[in-house]
Amino acid sequence: MAKFIVRAIFAAIGLWLSSVLLAGVSFADLGSLILAAVLLGVVNAILRPILFILTLPLTFLTLGLFLLVLNAAMIGLVAALLGGFTVSGLWAGVGAAVITGVTSWIGHMILGEGRED
Numbered sequence: 001m002a003k004f005i006v007r008a009i010f011a012a013i014g015l016w017l018s019s020v021l022l023a024g025v026s027f028a029d030l031g032s033l034i035l036a037a038v039l040l041g042v043v044n045a046i047l048r049p050i051l052f053i054l055t056l057p058l059t060f061l062t063l064g065l066f067l068l069v070l071n072a073a074m075i076g077l078v079a080a081l082l083g084g085f086t087v088s089g090l091w092a093g094v095g096a097a098v099i100t101g102v103t104s105w106i107g108h109m110i111l112g113e114g115r116e117d
Contacts, residue, residue, distance in 0.1 A: 004041060006111065007104065012037035014096075014103030015075075015085075021099060024092025032084025040078045040100075048074055071097035 012033055018025045027033045059066045072093030079087040087093050
C-alpha cells in the first residue's frame with residue numbers, strides 16, 4: 001500500500017508539471033489532481049496491461065512509439081472519468097504521458113525500486 005501511495009505522489013507531481021508546462025492539461029483544484037493521480041494508478045494497474053497485450057503487434061510495428069499513444073489514452077480515460085481534470089487533444093495527452101512517465105521514472109530511480117540488493 002505504501003508503494004502505491006508513493007507512486008501516486010509521483011504521478012501527481014507529473015500531472016501537475018503537465019498542467020504547468022502544457023496548455024491542454026488543466027485541473028480544477030488540488031483534490032482533482034490527487035484523485036486523478038490515484039485513478040491513473042488504478043487504471044494503469046488494471047486496464048493498461050490488457051490493452052498492452054492487445055496492441056502488442058502495433059507496438060512492435062511502431063518500434064514502441066505506440067506506447068506513448070497508449071499512455072495518452074490512459075490519461076485521457078482518467079480525464080473523461082473526472083470532472084475536474086481536462087486534457088484537450090491527443091498531443092496534450094501524449095505530452096502529459098511523457099512528462100508523467102519521466103517523473104515516475106525519476107521517482108523509481110530515487111526510491112531504488114527494481115534493484116536487487
